[in-house]
Amino acid sequence: MVKGAESCVPLSEVATSNTHGEDSPYFAGWKAYDEDPYDAASNPAGVIQMGLAENQVSFDLLEKYLDQHPEASGWGCGISGFRENALFQDYHGLQAFRQEMATFMEQIREGRAKFDPERIVLTAGATAANELLTFILADPGDCLLIPTPYYPGFDRDLRWRTGVRIIPVHCSSSNGFQVTLQALEDAYVKAEGMKIRVRGLLLTNPSNPLGTATTGHVLEEVLDFVTQKDIHLISDEIYSGSVFSSDEFVSVAEIVEARGYKDCDRVHIVYSLSKDLGLPGFRVGAIYSYNDRVVTAARRMSSFTLVSSQTQRMLASMLADREFTETYLKTNRERLKKRHDFITEGLKNAGIECLPGNAGLFCWMNLAPLLEEPTKEGELRLWSLIVHEAKLNISPGSSCHCSEAGWFRVCFANMSQQTLEVALRRIKDFTENMKAKQEK
Amino acid sequence: MGLHVDDHSNYNVLSRIATSDGHGENSSYFDGWKAYDNDPFHPIDNPKGVIQMGLAENQLCLDLTHQWIKQNPQASICTGEGVSEFKDVANFQDYHGLPDFRKAIARFMGKARGGGAKFDPERIVMSGGATGAQENIAFCLANPGEAFLIPTPYYPGFDRDFRWRTGVQLLPIQCHSFNNFKITEPALVTAYQTAQRSNITVKGILVTNPSNPLGTTLDRETLRTLVSFANEKRIHLVCDEIFSGTVFDRPTYVSVSEIVEEEPYYDRDLIHIVYSLSKDLGVPGFRVGVIYSYNDAVVSCARKMSSFGLVSTQTQHLLASMLGDDDFTTKFLAESRRRLSRRHKVFTAGLHRVGIKCLESNAGLFCWMNLKHLLNEATVEAELELWRVIIKEVKLNMSPGSSFHCSEPGWFRVCFANMDDNTMETALKRIRTFVDRGNDTTAAQAKKKKKWSDGSLRLSLPRRIEELSIMTPRLISPHSPLVQAAT
Numbered sequence: 006m007v008k009g010a011e012s013c014v015p016l017s018e019v020a021t022s023n024t025h026g027e028d029s030p031y032f033a034g035w036k037a038y039d040e041d042p043y044d045a046a047s048n049p050a051g052v053i054q055m056g057l058a059e060n061q062v063s064f065d066l067l068e069k070y071l072d073q074h075p076e077a078s079g080w081g082c083g084i085s086g087f088r089e090n091a092l093f094q095d096y097h098g099l100q101a102f103r104q105e106m107a108t109f110m111e112q113i114r115e116g117r118a119k120f121d122p123e124r125i126v127l128t129a130g131a132t133a134a135n136e137l138l139t140f141i142l143a144d145p146g147d148c149l150l151i152p153t154p155y156y157p158g159f160d161r162d163l164r165w166r167t168g169v170r171i172i173p174v175h176c177s178s179s180n181g182f183q184v185t186l187q188a189l190e191d192a193y194v195k196a197e198g199m200k201i202r203v204r205g206l207l208l209t210n211p212s213n214p215l216g217t218a219t220t221g222h223v224l225e226e227v228l229d230f231v232t233q234k235d236i237h238l239i240s241d242e243i244y245s246g247s248v249f250s251s252d253e254f255v256s257v258a259e260i261v262e263a264r265g266y267k268d269c270d271r272v273h274i275v276y277s278l279s280k281d282l283g284l285p286g287f288r289v290g291a292i293y294s295y296n297d298r299v300v301t302a303a304r305r306m307s308s309f310t311l312v313s314s315q316t317q318r319m320l321a322s323m324l325a326d327r328e329f330t331e332t333y334l335k336t337n338r339e340r341l342k343k344r345h346d347f348i349t350e351g352l353k354n355a356g357i358e359c360l361p362g363n364a365g366l367f368c369w370m371n372l373a374p375l376l377e378e379p380t381k382e383g384e385l386r387l388w389s390l391i392v393h394e395a396k397l398n399i400s401p402g403s404s405c406h407c408s409e410a411g412w413f414r415v416c417f418a419n420m421s422q423q424t425l426e427v428a429l430r431r432i433k434d435f436t437e438n439m440k441a442k443q444e445k
Numbered sequence: 446m447g448l449h450v451d452d453h454s455n456y457n458v459l460s461r462i463a464t465s466d467g468h469g470e471n472s473s474y475f476d477g478w479k480a481y482d483n484d485p486f487h488p489i490d491n492p493k494g495v496i497q498m499g500l501a502e503n504q505l506c507l508d509l510t511h512q513w514i515k516q517n518p519q520a521s522i523c524t525g526e527g528v529s530e531f532k533d534v535a536n537f538q539d540y541h542g543l544p545d546f547r548k549a550i551a552r553f554m555g556k557a558r559g560g561g562a563k564f565d566p567e568r569i570v571m572s573g574g575a576t577g578a579q580e581n582i583a584f585c586l587a588n589p590g591e592a593f594l595i596p597t598p599y600y601p602g603f604d605r606d607f608r609w610r611t612g613v614q615l616l617p618i619q620c621h622s623f624n625n626f627k628i629t630e631p632a633l634v635t636a637y638q639t640a641q642r643s644n645i646t647v648k649g650i651l652v653t654n655p656s657n658p659l660g661t662t663l664d665r666e667t668l669r670t671l672v673s674f675a676n677e678k679r680i681h682l683v684c685d686e687i688f689s690g691t692v693f694d695r696p697t698y699v700s701v702s703e704i705v706e707e708e709p710y711y712d713r714d715l716i717h718i719v720y721s722l723s724k725d726l727g728v729p730g731f732r733v734g735v736i737y738s739y740n741d742a743v744v745s746c747a748r749k750m751s752s753f754g755l756v757s758t759q760t761q762h763l764l765a766s767m768l769g770d771d772d773f774t775t776k777f778l779a780e781s782r783r784r785l786s787r788r789h790k791v792f793t794a795g796l797h798r799v800g801i802k803c804l805e806s807n808a809g810l811f812c813w814m815n816l817k818h819l820l821n822e823a824t825v826e827a828e829l830e831l832w833r834v835i836i837k838e839v840k841l842n843m844s845p846g847s848s849f850h851c852s853e854p855g856w857f858r859v860c861f862a863n864m865d866d867n868t869m870e871t872a873l874k875r876i877r878t879f880v881d882r883g884n885d886t887t888a889a890q891a892k893k894k895k896k897w898s899d900g901s902l903r904l905s906l907p908r909r910i911e912e913l914s915i916m917t918p919r920l921i922s923p924h925s926p927l928v929q930a931a932t
Binding site: 027133143162204279288299301305306310313 | 459460461462464468470502507508510511514522523524525528531532534535536537538573574576577580584585586587588605606610623648672679680681712714715723727728729730732733740741742744746749750752753754755756759760846915917
């Protein structure tokens with residue numbers, strides 16, 4: 006074949022599909038931000054990024070720790086520590102680091118659950134952890150059930166390279182978007198009707214984008230459901246350390262223990278330090294599975310996505326300082342709550358209701374009253390106005406597969422207090438303008 | 446339920462990928478580890494232990510890297526000098542990677558290849574080590590069931606990296622010792638046609654240059670043959686250049702990137718390079734893999750996929766600084782080559798003295814050793830039997846050629862860069878003793894055909910990995926063979 010006759014060499018179907026999800030409006034708003042990013046001094050009229058669930062409120066605590074503890078930074082004076090660490094590529098992960106991760110997870114749950122370091126499998130971020138579990142628990146063409154609204158990244162993480170599908174479990178605002186048995190049953194029946202094998206249910210607890218912790222009662226129902234259907238349960242607890250009042254968080258691990266570890270082979274927890282510690286760049290994710298075969302398979306698969314030994318070592322050192330971690334967790338929760346209360350107050354001031362939330366780095370905001378029509382299209386039109394006129398990047402509920410139009414996720418922990426104030430002023434101005442237009 | 450239900454409970458059944466042995470740990474490449482794991486050599490604590498020669502690590506220059514780090518505290522975001530960068534670095538999760546990191550990697554890649562080609566930082570895509578890079582590129586280029594051709598012998602890890610979760614096949618291009626395992630055009634054609642006859646779509650070729658396990662570099666003519674063949678068949682060419690910085694002798698290294706630059710006639714959309722710092726810089730723990738593609742669509746896709754295996758920004762930051770230090774990298778690469786060359790010479794000379802020949806090589810962290818003359822018969826079984834004896838009697842763990850899919854029994858890969866000089870000497874002594882004893886035995890039993898299958902020498906090693914993992918549950922490793930978690 007002569008060059009030029011076909012200059013496009015075929016790539017794989019995975020490569021040419023758009024399941025990477027970057028065409029979703031979730032990411033489109035980021036483009037507006039990238040092209041015109043807000044800066045208090047140099048670009049005060051720019052777009053404020055409120056679509057990124059990052060935790061930037063507690064960095065100073067980490068910096069202070071590192072300043073005072075130089076031993077966390079290096080490998081000691083002798084070369085042997087460095088050599089050993091630089092060469093360490095064992096997919097079991099650094100024993101010390103796994104130990105500290107297990108303890109940290111226990112601390113977050115205030116000792117209400119125990120974690121065995123031998124069951125922790127490390128991955129480069131929760132992104133990798135979720136994909137890895139999907140590869141292990143489901144075959145191409147199978148599906149996972151996920152309650153809506155859910156984190157848009159799942160569309161890529163769980164489906165793209167795995168070929169696994171997602172069937173939504175529709176939740177409604179009538180009960181605060183809590184998962185119900187009926188909704189679970191409906192989704193399962195739907196999958197059956199489509200001749201798709203359901204392999205598991207993925208729950209994010211606390212929820213992204215709702216910002217709410219799942220109640221113990223709902224967790225019990227969920228566990229009963231997956232047991233009855235004989236499927237897996239993945240509990241993504243990435244925001245577990247971001248529940249404003251620690252006693253309001255119930256981990257599936259607690260339920261498993263309360264049931265005497267009966268039938269817990271089907272339960273797997275995903276965690277990460279990206280949100281609670283605000284370290285998304287370090288790529289620290291973990292799978293905790295009660296299933297030995299899953300642990301073994303996950304460990305082998307983690308070869309594709311190990312955590313840098315340099316980072317493991319540094320964090321093992323930091324997390325070993327119990328006094329630091331206790332203080333950090335407590336302070337972080339307080340600051341997040343303060344931010345949350347500030348933004349919800351500000352939104353209320355602008356006539357906007359939020360779903361009552363008790364966790365996470367964001368609010369779930371109801372802008373349905375501002376919609377021209379209660380449809381996805383209406384929501385996206387409103388969103389476009391917010392991005393281009395109010396200059397705020399927030400995430401439309403439809404990108405989270407919410408079944409009701411008009412809900413938006415707005416992040417509050419990824420900016421300074423001052424920027425948040427500016428954002429709230431813009432929201433107020435925007436809603437006032439919209440109301441004035443509506444009244445005309 | 447209306448759906449097909451397995452005999453076992455649904456939840457007990459994991460995916461086909463999870464329950465297959467595509468993870469590759471059943472290969473004999475990994476089988477030797479129990480002996481090492483149970484009885485690891487230590488010059489003082491366990492001088493009679495098994496010496497690990499199956500691990501292609503570069504431990505010769507860690508002192509240089511360590512020294513640089515000590516002298517450059519600002520490169521660490523955790524030291525007093527560097528902590529001001531902590532927040533920005535820890536928060537940065539853009540899959541493009543830190544700009545300085547990409548620039549530094551691109552520059553280092555050029556230098557590691559002797560300056561023959563320049564690399565564009567915009568084409569650098571990160572991955573979880575070369576392991577992650579290989580899988581990522583396979584996902585981008587091929588569909589399940591499609592195949593890549595690969596010259597034998599090849600690194601066993603490819604069976605997992607390229608095939609396990611992707612469903613892509615690897616089909617051999619048979620190479621032979623009579624011409625030093627050169628990749629010939631007839632061999633390429635044969636492999637391609639064999640695939641076609643089986644109705645398998647070939648999507649590309651995967652080569653490693655310098656070669657693992659051969660330790661040889663591809664000459665320009667072979668590279669051109671490969672590129673030309675890829676063009677003719679409209680298939681991809683993936684070159685794993687992970688050992689490019691370990692070329693310690695002539696002939697001068699030629700990267701496929703040079704062919705791309707020299708020959709604009711060829712479609713560069715077909716050319717992709719996999720790289721890593723695990724071998725050249727000796728830092729496998731840092732998980733720094735790179736995909737470098739001349740194809741914009743592949744760069745874009747691979748970059749999105751890299752979300753599943755990004756490099757820790759703490760590590761990116763450190764390496765951006767280190768590899769951005771031109772003075773350091775120049776000195777490092779030169780010294781590393783020098784030490785590898787010396788190690789290689791000492792080792793091969795030691796082997797030569799006892800009549801063991803190695804394939805002539807100019808790169809890598811290992812030798813391709815010819816032990817055909819020690820086999821009872823020219824079979825894989827005989828090779829594995831000899832290998833077991835070497836582990837048990839000689840107390841050396843080295844890798845049998847069959848685990849590399851070598852078409853001829855009797856070859857072994859033995860690594861020499863993962864130990865100090867004294868351990869190297871000990872290893873050579875043991876080999877000398879073993880060969881001398883073998884010669885005595887041969888003389889005494891001149892009429893007996895079987896040399897090594899005396900029952901008393903039978904090794905009681907389990908053959909299969911399932912048994913190994915029952916006995917030592919905490920055994921296995923990442924992509925390189927089993928490394929015990931010492932910490």
